[in-house]
Amino acid sequence: MFKYIFKRIIYFIPTLFFISLFTFGLSKIAPGDPVDLRLAGGLQSGNSSQQADKLAGEKQYLSMKKKLGLDIPSFYFNFGSSAISDTMYKITRKNEIETLEALTEQYGNWSEIRNYYLSLKALESSKFSVPKSDNSYAGLKSFANNYNKLINTAEDDKIIHFLGKMEDAINKEVMVEIDSVTKEKQVPLASMKPAFEKLKASYATVKETATPIKNWIPKFVWYGAKNQYHVWLFGNTAFTPKEDPNIKYGFFRGDFGNSYLDGRPVKSIIWEAVGITVQLNIIALFIGVLVSIPLGVKLAKKRGTKFDRGTSIFLFILYSLPDFWVATMFIVYFTTPEYGMDWFPTYGLTTQGLENAPFMTRMLDFLHHLILPIIVMTYGAFTYSARQMRGSMIGVMQQDYIRTAVAKGLSDKVVTWKHTFRNSLIPIITMFASILPSLIGGSMIIEIIFNINGMGRAAFTAVLARNYPVMFTVLMFSAILVMISMLLADLMYAAVDPRISFSKKKA
Numbered sequence: 001m002f003k004y005i006f007k008r009i010i011y012f013i014p015t016l017f018f019i020s021l022f023t024f025g026l027s028k029i030a031p032g033d034p035v036d037l038r039l040a041g042g043l044q045s046g047n048s049s050q051q052a053d054k055l056a057g058e059k060q061y062l063s064m065k066k067k068l069g070l071d072i073p074s075f076y077f078n079f080g081s082s083a084i085s086d087t088m089y090k091i092t093r094k095n096e097i098e099t100l101e102a103l104t105e106q107y108g109n110w111s112e113i114r115n116y117y118l119s120l121k122a123l124e125s126s127k128f129s130v131p132k133s134d135n136s137y138a139g140l141k142s143f144a145n146n147y148n149k150l151i152n153t154a155e156d157d158k159i160i161h162f163l164g165k166m167e168d169a170i171n172k173e174v175m176v177e178i179d180s181v182t183k184e185k186q187v188p189l190a191s192m193k194p195a196f197e198k199l200k201a202s203y204a205t206v207k208e209t210a211t212p213i214k215n216w217i218p219k220f221v222w223y224g225a226k227n228q229y230h231v232w233l234f235g236n237t238a239f240t241p242k243e244d245p246n247i248k249y250g251f252f253r254g255d256f257g258n259s260y261l262d263g264r265p266v267k268s269i270i271w272e273a274v275g276i277t278v279q280l281n282i283i284a285l286f287i288g289v290l291v292s293i294p295l296g297v298k299l300a301k302k303r304g305t306k307f308d309r310g311t312s313i314f315l316f317i318l319y320s321l322p323d324f325w326v327a328t329m330f331i332v333y334f335t336t337p338e339y340g341m342d343w344f345p346t347y348g349l350t351t352q353g354l355e356n357a358p359f360m361t362r363m364l365d366f367l368h369h370l371i372l373p374i375i376v377m378t379y380g381a382f383t384y385s386a387r388q389m390r391g392s393m394i395g396v397m398q399q400d401y402i403r404t405a406v407a408k409g410l411s412d413k414v415v416t417w418k419h420t421f422r423n424s425l426i427p428i429i430t431m432f433a434s435i436l437p438s439l440i441g442g443s444m445i446i447e448i449i450f451n452i453n454g455m456g457r458a459a460f461t462a463v464l465a466r467n468y469p470v471m472f473t474v475l476m477f478s479a480i481l482v483m484i485s486m487l488l489a490d491l492m493y494a495a496v497d498p499r500i501s502f503s504k505k506k507a
Contacts, residue, residue, distance in 0.1 A: 296386040
């Protein structure tokens with residue numbers, strides 16, 4: 001048995017590795033820029049009208065990118081084409097990286113594409129040298145709109161179109177009033193012409209020197225431990241003499257990063273939520289087992305009677321009722337005096353203002369809040385468990401060794417609980433093996449309806465807000481708990497049925 005447990009734990013290592021790769025891959029392909037999400041999207045390129053604000057925004061963006069550990073390669077190595085730069089991760093913004101990768105796939109000449117990108121940035125900076133006035137406002141607005149579209153496209157016809165629009169804005173002449181009598185034509189954006197001409201020339205060079213064949217030449221680059229995946233799992237202690245205060249991640253060190261919403265450590269969010277969810281699920285599980293197993297055994301013993309048929313119909317009806325509908329009906333009719341009876345609290349697990357009340361008062365208040373959520377969480381599970389227990393018991397009761405035990409004169413109690421019940425637990429163990437992950441995952445619908453700040457609600461809120469650190473931490477924990485629950489189920493199989501053995505027997 002110990003050898004089997006050891007082997008299963010060893011198997012957990014590659015399984016967990018692939019799960020972590022899948023989770024990390026999801027974080028890389030998820031929509032949106034993590035840095036912009038962390039900064040609430042307030043630093044998008046082109047939003048600032050003043051150079052000082054723009055530079056401050058870029059500095060803040062770079063600082064946050066470093067803090068999130070996104071200024072290093074994504075993985076230990078990169079296997080791609082010779083056309084793609086192995087330092088692409090150093091580009092500031094995610095949308096710009098995507099544009100440059102698309103250009104490189106078309107033309108294959110990274111050095112010229114890099115010059116084109118630098119020319120784009122130089123042109124953007126040149127607009128700050130234009131005096132801000134009513135004469136230049138329209139031109140700068142047109143330039144900014146087309147620039148933002150240009151830096152996000154890699155299609156040749158669109159690039160030419162936006163370049164043309166930008167050239168029109170830069171060369172646009174306006175009538176400027178010199179005095180009450182004299183007016184003359186001026187070009188407010190004239191100072192941007194040299195930077196724009198350099199940009200046009202650099203893009204022409206990209207097309208003229210295209211080498212798309214490089215996309216078919218493989219290239220392998222080894223980055224080592226200094227990468228985002230390694231930091232996410234183990235932290236940065238492996239590649240820095242002293243831990244960088246900006247990066248403290250490491251899933252297996254208990255550091256899951258910070259929330260994109262408020263900057264709180266994810267572990268504090270998880271531990272607060274998981275405590276509530278575990279309390280709810282343990283109470284619901286205890287009540288469900290306490291009711292369903294004895295009821296299933298009794299139904300099996302009274303098979304075919306009116307009690308069996310009536311109870312089975314009642315269980316089927318209960319099982320068919322959606323939990324969200326039952327929860328809503330409970331809130332409407334048992335918490336609001338306008339529609340029913342104001343017997344229970346509407347939401348939450350505690351009443352505000354009782355933080356300093358005596359322990360028994362707070363405990364009774366907590367139990368009062370628990371009644372409706374626990375009923376909703378329990379009724380569906382115990383009806384299904386009771387039916388499963390009934391069917392399993394009936395199957396075992398028809399076995400020859402049960403008839404032999406009865407023929408030997410053993411009491412009904414001994415036959416039922418020592419011989420029949422124990423051998424009927426295999427399907428029940430299989431079903432309950434899925435409960436452990438739910439202790440962490442929580443009941444999303446119930447927690448949202450009753451406004452309980454558990455794991456289900458936390459995960460749902462994280463999905464809506466694209467709060468990826470919380471989402472992927474919950475995913476990793478759920479995967480780990482699934483593996484643990486499967487191991488526990490195997491051990492319980494062997495405990496309840498001696499015929500099941502995980503050790504090799506000699507012939």
